[in-house]
Amino acid sequence: MLVPLTNTPRDYAWGSTTLIAELEGRSPSGAPEAEVWFGDHPGHPARVPDGRTLGEWLASGDAPEGTPERLPYLLKILAASSSLSIQAHPSKEQAEAGFAREDADGVARDAGSRNYRDDNHKPEIIVAISDRFRALVGLRPLDQTRRLVATLGAGADPLRSRLTGEQDAEVLRAALRWALSEEARASLPDLVGAIRRANSEEFRQELDVLRRIADEFPGDGGLIVALLMNLVVLQRGEAVFAPAGVLHAYQDGLGVELMAASDNVLRGGLTPKHVDVEELMRVVDTTAGAVPLVEPHGAGELVRYDVGVPDFSLLRVDVNSGTTAPVGLIGPAIALCVAGDVSVAASGMELKLSAGQAVFVTGDPEVSISGTGEVFVAEPGR
Numbered sequence: 001m002l003v004p005l006t007n008t009p010r011d012y013a014w015g016s017t018t019l020i021a022e023l024e025g026r027s028p029s030g031a032p033e034a035e036v037w038f039g040d041h042p043g044h045p046a047r048v049p050d051g052r053t054l055g056e057w058l059a060s061g062d063a064p065e066g067t068p069e070r071l072p073y074l075l076k077i078l079a080a081s082s083s084l085s086i087q088a089h090p091s092k093e094q095a096e097a098g099f100a101r102e103d104a105d106g107v108a109r110d111a112g113s114r115n116y117r118d119d120n121h122k123p124e125i126i127v128a129i130s131d132r133f134r135a136l137v138g139l140r141p142l143d144q145t146r147r148l149v150a151t152l153g154a155g156a157d158p159l160r161s162r163l164t165g166e167q168d169a170e171v172l173r174a175a176l177r178w179a180l181s182e183e184a185r186a187s188l189p190d191l192v193g194a195i196r197r198a199n200s201e202e203f204r205q206e207l208d209v210l211r212r213i214a215d216e217f218p219g220d221g222g223l224i225v226a227l228l229m230n231l232v233v234l235q236r237g238e239a240v241f242a243p244a245g246v247l248h249a250y251q252d253g254l255g256v257e258l259m260a261a262s263d264n265v266l267r268g269g270l271t272p273k274h275v276d277v278e279e280l281m282r283v284v285d286t287t288a289g290a291v292p293l294v295e296p297h298g299a300g301e302l303v304r305y306d307v308g309v310p311d312f313s314l315l316r317v318d319v320n321s322g323t324t325a326p327v328g329l330i331g332p333a334i335a336l337c338v339a340g341d342v343s344v345a346a347s348g349m350e351l352k353l354s355a356g357q358a359v360f361v362t363g364d365p366e367v368s369i370s371g372t373g374e375v376f377v378a379e380p381g382r
Contacts, residue, residue, distance in 0.1 A: 001064050002349045003360040005046040009033035019079035019254040024356035038334050038358045039074040041261050064363025067332055073312035075334050075378040076257040083213055084250045085271035086222050088284045089122035091244040095264050113274050117263045123309050124259035125241045128234035129338050133253030136229040138246050139288040142168040145228055148203045155194025158187040173286040179224035180277045206231050222269015232291040239294040241307045245285030256376045260311035301325040310381040317375040324370040332362040333379040340373020
């Protein structure tokens with residue numbers, strides 16, 4: 001069964017004013033357009049042709065037998081022109097405990113100070129569909145961060161003094177806690193000046209991102225957190241994965257994002273929203289290392305981005321005129337076209353999609369995609 005899905009862009013301040021409009025082939029609205037959600041998450045559910053939300057449709061009994069009443073994943077188009085908040089997500093166990101604790105403490109589920117809005121984890125993958133997509137993901141190896149800080153001179157002395165020690169994870173944990181303190185914020189003017197004056201070919205792109213963050217988030221200690229993080233520059237088709245506890249903050253570009261269906265976020269700066277330092281420190285993984293890039297597997301029309309979580313799996317399908325790609329499914333799926341014009345067929349039904357359009361597929365073990373274009377297919381994990 002094929003069910004067309006539609007939704008409107010979310011107008012978060014960090015969103016691009018052009019990227020989603022260009023993808024969909026329409027004139028920009030003039031407002032930031034940050035994300036388009038394709039799923040049943042109650043925060044902004046997609047809608048089916050009769051006007052109901054996808055969640056209402058799933059719960060109505062109109063779906064084929066065996067279709068779950070809730071999807072375990074949420075698929076998005078994400079378009080950033082400035083940094084998202086630095087954030088980490090809890091593990092499943094942490095989410096269940098935190099959600100129960102805040103309920104027991106009487107914290108309203110829509111309160112601005114609430115950390116756990118549900119009891120689920122939120123691992124996520126993002127695949128670049130622009131020529132460049134920049135993101136801060138994970139903590140940079142400490143020897144590299146020390147080299148970066150060395151280029152900043154005396155203006156970085158308060159941070160430099162906190163990067164000494166032999167146990168890298170403990171050094172970084174202490175540095176993160178300090179970065180979000182009032183003492184650290186008092187040191188920001190000198191650090192910002194040092195970042196503006198610095199000149200380093202090795203860290204040229206990192207300094208470019210840090211200068212922009214300093215302009216957009218004056219006085220925010222998240223700048224120091226960002227300085228400790230890996231910068232990754234993805235090209236189209238490349239992907240990065242953020243598992244539980246890994247700090248990340250997308251910077252700019254257009255991507256397809258797929259995550260477990262959750263809204264649990266522990267923030268670490270670059271935001272006017274609630275930052276709970278103590279809870280963040282309980283959740284965050286301070287193990288330093290390389291960016292968790294995702295190596296796609298497959299050949300020809302079908303390429304899979306496997307991250308080994310039970311909630312979701314992501315497949316990219318590239319078709320050319322005259323070719324048809326059969327895609328085997330293991331559960332309810334969403335097919336999202338991001339380039340060209342394609343046809344999606346299942347169980348005698350066929351639906352045409354252009355860039356930015358999506359369809360929900362349920363009750364079918366296989367869907368066929370033809371035409372000329374690029375499609376991402378989200379489904380439960382394998």
